[in-house]
Amino acid sequence: MEYITTIANLKINVKVHKKHGLKYTYIRIKTANSIEVKTNYYLSKYDIEDIVQKKSQWIYKNILTFKQNSLEENEFYFLGVKHKNLDDRNIDIFYKNEAKKIIPPIVEKFSNIMQLFPSSIKFRKNKRTWGSCNYKDDLNFNILLVKFPIEVVEYVVIHELAHIKHKNHSKNFWQLVFEYCPDYKQREKLLKSFL
Secondary structure, three states: OEEEEEEOOEEEEEEEEEOOOOOOOEEEEEEOOEEEEEEOOOOOHHHHHHHHHHOHHHHHHHHHHHHHHHHHHOEEEEOOEEEEOOOOOOHHHHHHHHHHHHHHHHHHHHHHHHOOOOOEEEEEOOOOOOEEEOOOOEEEEEHHHHHOOHHHHHHHHHHHHHHHHOOOOOHHHHHHHHHHOOOHHHHHHHHHHOO
């Protein structure tokens, strides 16, 4: 069974699935304008609508959340600018391809300036770290870095190159970062403002 109901001026499509042995009625938000109701065979359309209206506040609140999440999923940042994902591209693949284009020239530029050269550059998607440098001087960069303005990307590159010389966050390390990126604290704040 399927019908249309109204909740706070929103027209909501209600899809009803009746199942044997169900003791309770379950409501699920399916899309920004439809819900699914699972219930037993004995409830009439009137009974179901009564339950839906009693849960109308919960439904309305969750439909608004669903709409907001859908809107956010359809947007992405690239070099600090918000874009619409109009062609439903895979954003992770886009970020990886762009990171491979954008980051290596920045590494090369600052390697030459700082006279610190990595053994290799790799890219991966991380939840916690934007870049890393191991004891072999291999640099790893988070593909999500290209979400941020270019000055943030440069700061992370300088930070990781500095780890080639200092494998810790000592005073000497931060002095080296400061030498090549005097406004690194502002750039860190800019990075955090996008999170």
